[in-house]
Amino acid sequence: MEARLAVLAARLEELLGAGRVITDPVRLRTYECDGLTNHRSTPAVVVLPDTAEQIAGIVRECAAAGTPYVARGSGTGLSGGALPRADGVLIVTSRMRRILEIDIPGQRAVVEPGVVNLDVTRAVRPHGYYFAPDPSSQQICSVGGNVAENSGGAHCLKYGFTAHHVLSCEVVTPDGEIVELPADGPGYDLLGVFVGAEGTLGITTKITVRLTRLPETVQTLLAAFGSIEAGGGAVSAIIGAGVVPAAIEMMDALSIEAAEAAVRCEYPPGAGAVLIVELDGPEAEVAAQFTEVERLCRDAGAFEIRIAADDEERALIWKGRKSAFAAVGRISPAYIVQDGVIPRTALPQVLAQIDALSAESGVRVANVFHAGDGNLHPLVLFDDAEPGAEERAEAVSGAILDLCIEHGGSITGEHGVGVDKSRYMPRMFTDTDLDTMQMVRCGFDPDGLCNPGKVFPTPRLCGEVPGVRRGAHPYEGKADLF
Amino acid sequence: MGSEDDLPNLLSDCVHCGFCLPTCPTYVLWGEEMDSPRGRIHLMQQHADGTPLSGPMVEHFDRCLGCMACVTSCPSGVQYDRLIEMTRADVEREHPRSLKERAIRELVFQLFPYRRRLRALRGPLRAYQKSGLERLVRRSGVLERISPSVAAMERLAPPLGRAPKLPERVAARGERRATVGMLTGCVQAEFFPGVNAATARVLALEGCDVVIPRDQGCCGALSMHSGREDEARAFARRTIQMFEAVDVIVVNSAGCGSAMKEYQALLADDPAWSGRADALSAKTRDFAEFLAALGPRAKREPVPVTVAYHDACHLAHAQGIRSQPRALLAAIPELTVREIAEPEICCGSAGTYNLFQPEAAGELGDRKAVNVDATGAELLVAANPGCSMQIATALRRRGAGIAIAHTAQVLDASLRGLGRDALVARDS
Numbered sequence: 001m002e003a004r005l006a007v008l009a010a011r012l013e014e015l016l017g018a019g020r021v022i023t024d025p026v027r028l029r030t031y032e033c034d035g036l037t038n039h040r041s042t043p044a045v046v047v048l049p050d051t052a053e054q055i056a057g058i059v060r061e062c063a064a065a066g067t068p069y070v071a072r073g074s075g076t077g078l079s080g081g082a083l084p085r086a087d088g089v090l091i092v093t094s095r096m097r098r099i100l101e102i103d104i105p106g107q108r109a110v111v112e113p114g115v116v117n118l119d120v121t122r123a124v125r126p127h128g129y130y131f132a133p134d135p136s137s138q139q140i141c142s143v144g145g146n147v148a149e150n151s152g153g154a155h156c157l158k159y160g161f162t163a164h165h166v167l168s169c170e171v172v173t174p175d176g177e178i179v180e181l182p183a184d185g186p187g188y189d190l191l192g193v194f195v196g197a198e199g200t201l202g203i204t205t206k207i208t209v210r211l212t213r214l215p216e217t218v219q220t221l222l223a224a225f226g227s228i229e230a231g232g233g234a235v236s237a238i239i240g241a242g243v244v245p246a247a248i249e250m251m252d253a254l255s256i257e258a259a260e261a262a263v264r265c266e267y268p269p270g271a272g273a274v275l276i277v278e279l280d281g282p283e284a285e286v287a288a289q290f291t292e293v294e295r296l297c298r299d300a301g302a303f304e305i306r307i308a309a310d311d312e313e314r315a316l317i318w319k320g321r322k323s324a325f326a327a328v329g330r331i332s333p334a335y336i337v338q339d340g341v342i343p344r345t346a347l348p349q350v351l352a353q354i355d356a357l358s359a360e361s362g363v364r365v366a367n368v369f370h371a372g373d374g375n376l377h378p379l380v381l382f383d384d385a386e387p388g389a390e391e392r393a394e395a396v397s398g399a400i401l402d403l404c405i406e407h408g409g410s411i412t413g414e415h416g417v418g419v420d421k422s423r424y425m426p427r428m429f430t431d432t433d434l435d436t437m438q439m440v441r442c443g444f445d446p447d448g449l450c451n452p453g454k455v456f457p458t459p460r461l462c463g464e465v466p467g468v469r470r471g472a473h474p475y476e477g478k479a480d481l482f
Numbered sequence: 483m484g485s486e487d488d489l490p491n492l493l494s495d496c497v498h499c500g501f502c503l504p505t506c507p508t509y510v511l512w513g514e515e516m517d518s519p520r521g522r523i524h525l526m527q528q529h530a531d532g533t534p535l536s537g538p539m540v541e542h543f544d545r546c547l548g549c550m551a552c553v554t555s556c557p558s559g560v561q562y563d564r565l566i567e568m569t570r571a572d573v574e575r576e577h578p579r580s581l582k583e584r585a586i587r588e589l590v591f592q593l594f595p596y597r598r599r600l601r602a603l604r605g606p607l608r609a610y611q612k613s614g615l616e617r618l619v620r621r622s623g624v625l626e627r628i629s630p631s632v633a634a635m636e637r638l639a640p641p642l643g644r645a646p647k648l649p650e651r652v653a654a655r656g657e658r659r660a661t662v663g664m665l666t667g668c669v670q671a672e673f674f675p676g677v678n679a680a681t682a683r684v685l686a687l688e689g690c691d692v693v694i695p696r697d698q699g700c701c702g703a704l705s706m707h708s709g710r711e712d713e714a715r716a717f718a719r720r721t722i723q724m725f726e727a728v729d730v731i732v733v734n735s736a737g738c739g740s741a742m743k744e745y746q747a748l749l750a751d752d753p754a755w756s757g758r759a760d761a762l763s764a765k766t767r768d769f770a771e772f773l774a775a776l777g778p779r780a781k782r783e784p785v786p787v788t789v790a791y792h793d794a795c796h797l798a799h800a801q802g803i804r805s806q807p808r809a810l811l812a813a814i815p816e817l818t819v820r821e822i823a824e825p826e827i828c829c830g831s832a833g834t835y836n837l838f839q840p841e842a843a844g845e846l847g848d849r850k851a852v853n854v855d856a857t858g859a860e861l862l863v864a865a866n867p868g869c870s871m872q873i874a875t876a877l878r879r880r881g882a883g884i885a886i887a888h889t890a891q892v893l894d895a896s897l898r899g900l901g902r903d904a905l906v907a908r909d910s
Contacts, residue, residue: 024538026525026528026539030521035499035500037498048513048514074503076500092514095512114513139501139504140503140504262558323501325499326501326557329495329557329560334494384494
C-alpha cells in the first residue's frame with residue numbers, strides 16, 4: 001500500500017478502533033464489486049463505522065488527505081454506484097442497522113442507513129403499516145442505498161419511488177459536517193437533490209422514512225398470454241380504463257423459464273408472457289376494478305388467469321418475479337441486467353425491436369419489466385468463458401438503451417447511472433445539461449472526493465472550463481460560487 | 483463426478499446478488515462481506531484463481547457454521563454446501579494449523595464419533611455434575627483459561643440421567659406396516675438416550691418393526707462437515723454395510739440424516755461403493771419425514787402444553803423438512819405450536835462449531851434464546867441433539883426456565899398418554 005494511504009489507514013484505526021479497518025488484501029478483494037460484477041476495483045481501505053460521528057471523522061480524514069471515498073450499504077446495486085476506488089476508502093454502512101424510532105401516530109420511522117429495506121416493513125407491519133418502496137432485492141438492500149439510488153420497485157407505479165417516502169435525511173457533507181436535509185420548509189429542496197444523487201453529494205447517516213398504511217385489501221392475479229404483444233395490449237387496456245394498479249409486471253418466456261428453474265413458481269406452461277396485476281385499497285373499489293382487470297386480460301387474449309386466494313398464493317406468484325434477476329443464473333453463466341424506460345404505449349414495438357436485435361446478434365435476451373410505467377429490465381445473457389461474448393452482450397445492451405432514447409425514454413428507470421451508464425449520459429443529455437448537473441455537484445463536493453467517477457461521463461474538476469460549445473454558457477466558470 | 487460438478491463450475495453459479503446475506507448467521511452478527519456466503523465464495527474464487535490459502539482466508543472459512551441457510555435463500559441455486567465441504571477439505575490438506583488448534587480438533591474428532599469413548603465419559607461426568615464440582619469449576623473460570631473450546635464442551639454437556647439400553651429389535655404393535663432400521667447416533671445415544679427410546683417406541687406404536695443394529699458406529703457427519711474426507715468415507719462405508727438389510731433407515735438426529743443423504747456425493751468417486759452409497763442415501767428418512775409420510779394410526783392422547791418448534795439447520799435447510807414436524811406436533815390434541823422469530827438463523831451449535839468458535843456460537847445462542855423466550859412457550863422442541871444442548875445452555879445463561887424435548891419424545895408422551903408432566907418436568 002502507498003505510504004500516504006497507510007498513514008490514513010492508521011489514523012482511521014485510531015478513530016474507529018481495531019477490527020473496523022480492513023487493509024488485508026484478501027479481505028479487501030471481497031469488496032471489489034457490488035451486485036454488478038463486470039466492474040471491479042479493490043478498495044485501498046475498507047472501514048466499518050458504527051455512528052454518524054465516525055463517518056464525519058472518516059470524511060474529514062479523507063478530505064485532509066485528498067483521498068477519494070465511496071459509501072456502500074449491502075452491495076446489491078446494479079449500476080456500480082458503490083464501486084470502490086483503488087486509491088480510496090470504502091465506507092461500509094452495513095453495521096449501522098438500528099431502527100432508531102418508530103412513530104406510528106406520525107406515520108414515520110427513523111432508521112440508520114444500513115437497515116435492510118424489508119426490516120423496516122417487518123418492524124411496523126404489526127402496527128398496520130409498511131415501507132412502500134420495494135426493490136426486488138428488498139430482503140437485503142439497505143435504506144441508505146435506496147436513498148442514494150432513489151430505488152423503485154414493482155409497486156412504484158402507484159406509490160412512487162424512494163424519494164416519495166423520505167421525509168428527511170441526516171447527511172455527512174463532503175467537508176465532514178453533519179447536517180439535516182428536511183423535505184419541507186422554505187428554501188431550495190436540497191433533499192430532492194440529494195435523494196438519487198448516487199452518493200456523489202454526501203453520505204446519509206440517518207433517514208426519516210414515511211410509513212404507509214397497509215391497504216384494506218390486496219388482490220393479485222397472474223394472467224398468461226401467448227405472446228408479449230398480447231400481454232402488452234392488456235397493460236394498455238388496463239391503464240386506459242383508468243385503473244391504477246399497485247403493480248403491473250410482465251415476464252417473457254425466457255425469464256419464466258429461469259424463475260421456474262430457480263423457485264418452481266409454477267407459472268402456466270407454454271406462456272409466451274405472464275402478467276402480474278395487483279390491486280390494493282378499499283375493498284369495494286378493489287373488487288369492482290378487479291373484475292374489470294380480469295375481463296380486460298381475457299379480452300386481450302389471456303389463456304389462463306389465476307387469482308391468489310391468500311397471502312401464501314400471492315407470495316408464490318411474486319416469488320417468480322422477485323427472484324427473476326438472480327434466477328437467470330440458472331440458465332446462463334453470466335448476464336447483464338439492463339434498466340431502461342420507454343413510453344408504455346411503445347412497449348410492443350420496442351420489444352419486437354429487442355427481439356430483432358437478439359436474433360441478429362445471436363445474444364439471448366430475457367425480458368422482465370414493470371409494464372405499468374414502461375420500465376424495462378432486459379437481461380442480456382452470455383457465457384463469460386467464451387472470448388468476446390461479454391463485448392457482444394455489452395453491445396446489445398447498449399443498443400437497447402439507444403432504442404429507449406429513440407422512443408423518447410430514459411437510460412435508467414431505477415438502477416441508477418453509476419459507472420455502468422455514465423458513458424450513455426451524453427446520448428441523452430447535451431453538454432450544457434451535463435455541465436449544469438456538474439455544477440450542482442460542485443456545490444456540495446468542490447474537491448470531487450465523494451464517490452468520484454460516477455454518473456458523469458468525463459470527470460471534470462469544479463471550475464474547469466467545459467469543452468467547446470456554441471455561445472457562452474451562462475454559468476461558465478462560476479461553479480465555485482455555488 | 484462430472485465436470486458440471488467441479489469447483490470452478492460450482493463457483494460460477496454465484497451471481498453476487500447478495501440475497502444470502504440476511505440469512506447468514508455471521509453476516510447477521512458482524513455485517514462484514516468476508517463473513518457472508520457471497521464473500522466466502524469470493525474468497526474461494528480467489529483461492530481457485532491461485533491465491534494461496536492465507537490465515538485470514540481460513541479464518542473466514544472456519545467461521546462459517548455450515549448451516550446452509552444460504553442454500554435455501556439462493557435464487558441462483560449455488561450449491562454452497564458442496565463448496566464449503568470442498569473448501570474445508572482443501573484447508574485440511576493445505577493449511578497447517580497451530581499446535582493448540584490441532585490438539586483441540588484431535589480431541590473432538592477422537593471423542594465424539596465414538597460411542598464407547600463417550601460412554602466411558604458418562605460416569606465421571608455424572609459424578610462431576612452431582613458432586614458440586616461443576617459449580618466450582620464454572621465459577622473459577624479455570625477451563626476458560628486452559629481453552630475456550632474445552633470450557634464450551636463442559637458448559638454444553640447436558641445433565642445426565644440413566645441410559646436405558648435398547649434391544650436389537652422392537653416389534654410393531656398391532657398389524658405391521660413397515661420394517662425400519664434406526665440409527666442411534668453417537669451424541670444422541672450417549673447424552674440423550676431418552677430420545678432414542680422414545681423414537682423406537684413411537685415407531686413401534688405406529689406399527690413398525692424397528693431394527694437397531696448393536697454394532698452401528700458414527701455416520702461420519704462431524705468429519706464430513708469439517709473437511710475430514712477420508713475419515714468420513716470410512717464411517718460412511720461402515721454405516722452402509724450396517725443398514726444394507728433394511729429398506730428404510732429412520733434417523734432422529736438432523737445432522738446425521740443430512741450427512742447420510744449426502745453419502746452419494748461423498749463416495750461418488752469410489753466405484754466399489756458409489757452404487758451402495760446411492761442406495762443408502764435414497765432410503766434415509768428423517769424421523770418426522772418418515773412418520774408424516776406413513777400417516778398416523780395410533781391414537782393421540784392430549785398433551786396440554788405450549789411448544790416452540792426450532793428448525794434445526796440440517797433438517798430445514800439441508801433436508802427441506804419444515805412442515806412435517808410442525809404437522810406431527812399440531813395433530814396432538816390440546817398442544818399449541820408457536821413459531822420462533824428468525825427461524826432461518828442458526829442457533830450456533832452447527833456440529834462442532836460451538837466447540838471451535840465458542841464466542842460466535844455463544845452470541846448466536848443468546849440471540850436464539852431471546853427469540854425462544856419471547857414465544858412464552860413452556861417446551862422447546864428441536865430435532866438435533868446439538869441444537870438442544872446449545873439452546874438449553876443459552877437459555878440457562880439467561881436464567882430462563884424452559885424444558886427441552888425432541889419431536890419423538892412429544893409424540894411418545896401423547897401416544898402413551900403420559901400428559902404434559904412427562905415433558906415439562908425434565909429437560910433432556
